[in-house]
Amino acid sequence: MNSPVVELACIIDDDNVYVNLVKKIIETKKLCENLIVFSDGKQSIDYFEALLQNLDPTNIPEIIFLDLNMPIMDGWEFLERFTKIKNRLDKAITLYVVSSSINPLDVNRAKALSSVKDYLIKPVNIDELENIFSAKV
Numbered sequence: 001m002n003s004p005v006v007e008l009a010c011i012i013d014d015d016n017v018y019v020n021l022v023k024k025i026i027e028t029k030k031l032c033e034n035l036i037v038f039s040d041g042k043q044s045i046d047y048f049e050a051l052l053q054n055l056d057p058t059n060i061p062e063i064i065f066l067d068l069n070m071p072i073m074d075g076w077e078f079l080e081r082f083t084k085i086k087n088r089l090d091k092a093i094t095l096y097v098v099s100s101s102i103n104p105l106d107v108n109r110a111k112a113l114s115s116v117k118d119y120l121i122k123p124v125n126i127d128e129l130e131n132i133f134s135a136k137v
Contacts, residue, residue, distance in 0.1 A: 006032035006133050010061035012044045012078065013037075013098070014070040018122060022065065025126055031133040036061065040070045041078030049081075052088055060091045063132065065124075068099040068106060075099070076109075083115045096120055096132065 009032045013019050019037055026035055038044035051059055068075035075097060086093060097110040100122040110119045120128060 006062050007058065008032065008034045008036065008061045009063040009065070009133075010044070011035065011037045011065045012041060012070070012075070013065065013067035014039045015067065015122075018067075022124065022129070025129055026133075029126070029130060029133075031129060032063070041066075041073030041075060043072075045073065045078055045081045048085060048089065052085060055090060057091050060089050060093065062091070062093060064093060064095040065098045065120075066095060068097060068101060068110075079110075079113060079115065083113065086115055094132075094135075098122060098124055 066075045094117045098120045107119045
């Protein structure tokens with residue numbers, strides 16, 4: 001099997017069971033080289049804002065999976081701040097909102113944002129993950 005094309009992916013989610021499941025799938029299927037995980041939007045936005053100070057492209061994820069409902073800073077607040085800095089990171093980043101919410105208002109609000117590639121309903125399955133990572137080829 002070829003080595004993964006995606007160097008770095010990021011999961012921003014406070015649900016440990018979900019995070020561990022996705023990590024296991026990514027590792028087992030060798031979908032990317034490295035994975036960083038944040039349990040809330042504040043930790044992750046701090047990370048991305050720090051990257052602006054030291055633009056090392058190897059530390060910028062190519063794919064982000066973002067939950068909407070998290071403590072401290074939720075996914076909507078993260079998206080609001082991330083959208084302002086995304087273009088300054090100087091790397092193509094594909095962001096997926098991943099939520100258990102099937103509320104059409106959430107789905108449409110997320111899909112209306114230019115920084116959001118798609119809205120995925122939890123639980124994400126193996127085929128969906130494989131398709132997302134292979135689309136980066």
